[in-house]
Amino acid sequence: MSDENLQNELNTQIQYRLTEKLAQSERFHRNLIQSLKEIIFECDTSGNFIFLNQAWEKTLGYPVKNVIGNSILDYVEPNDKELVADIFRQTTPSTQPSLEVRFLNSEKEIVWLEMSFRENYNHQFSGSLVNITDRKNTEILQQKLNEDLENRVQERTNELTQSNQELRLTLDRLQKTQLQLIQAEKMSSLGQLVAGIAHEINNPISFVHGNLNFIKDYSQELLDGIDLFEKCYPESHSKIIEWQKEVDFEFLKEDLPKTLESVSLGTRRVQEIVLSLKSFSRTDEQGFKKVDIHKGIDDTLLILQNRLRDHPDIKIIKDYNFKQNIECYPGQLNQVFMNILANAIDALESSSQVNKAKEITIETSLIKKDKWVSICISDNGDGVPSAMRTRIFDPFFTTKPIGKGTGMGMAISYQIITEKHGGSLGCFSQEMQGTKFIIKIPVSHK
Known part of the structure; x- marks a missing residue:
């Protein structure tokens, strides 16, 4: 065999072995990718799936062969579709976005996936989807528990605030009631005292006032008798004349009725005050x-x-x-x-x-x-x-x-x-x- 033929044979064997090695490496990596728990995906420029590993079917329940060629948005929960579409539009080869997205599995249940991807040299997208549903459910549960706890704390706080307000109102009413009872007792005691004093004053003053009318009548009769005596005996005895001058008899005759009337006015005034005190106290x-x-x-x-x-x-x-x-x-x-x-x-x-x-x-x-x-x-x-x-x-x-x-x-x-x-x-x-x-x-x- 010539050298040229030998060289060709050698190149053919080398190429065969390299091809075999490449095929083995490709099978290895494909097997490796298929064995991963994380979803590995590739999408074209429109977001349609080109490749998916078996983790997709295990995670979401859709057969891979039925999904290839469909848009990734077909499996995203409706409220998150606009978010994912915006991220795809804004991604460049120099960026590698990562976000948490809600997907719907074959049972229409929400599955939380953390999506990371980048744009390849040929403007296709490749990346991974990691199942974070347990973590998100835990977070949601923790958030709900926190909210429930906050609500219960707030409710308890409101109850305590209301109880404090009710206690303050009760205390205020008790204080007012106490003051009222104290004042009522004071007024009752004062009223009894006033009524008692009024009664004690009223009896003797009524006696005095009642007898004043007799005194006025008797005094007037005496004065009339003296006038009659003077008319009948105009020539008075010297001692009588001296006594009249000594006591200023003319002034006495004129002032006595006025004095008695003044005393009568005073007793009437006392009676009015007594009646006012009794009326004011109203203890009965x-x-x-x-x-x-x-x-x-x-x-x-x-x-x-x-x-x-x-x-x-x-x-x-x-x-x-x-x-x-x-x-x-x-x-x-x-x-x-x-x-x-x-x-x-x-x-x-x-x-x-x-x-x-x-x-x-x-x-x-x-x-x-x-x-x-x-x-x-x-x-x-x-x-x-x-x-x-x-x-x-x-x-x-x-x-x-x-x-x-x-x-x-x-x-x-x-x-x-x-x-x-x-x-x-x-x-x-x-x-x-x-x-x-x-x-x-x-x-x-x-």
């Missing part, structure tokens, strides 16, 4: 009573007369616009009048407006088709500072100096009007203009 009445609230206001002013007497510059203006009796708790309503009027006097006492006439105005009227009564008590003092107006009815709040006010008067008044009478008590004030309290209660509580 339970439940709603039909009364003339104007008399309650007047009785309260009479009790406050000693304070008003010290301030003759304070003028009381009364504008009563109805005569109908009102169904109420008289003693408690009188207490409200007392608190508001006493505060009005305090405001005018401390007013900085020296040259301004001091006035307390009391207006009453029927409103809401005569089914409610409005009682307006106002003063023209310095008013309440704006920062304090919202706290007027708070327990223990007072604008008075330490030791002069307890801060309970208006809180109790508000409770009496709103809770006991089903009405409203409002405070309206402007600095240097004065303060107005408006009480509104039903005429009847039937």
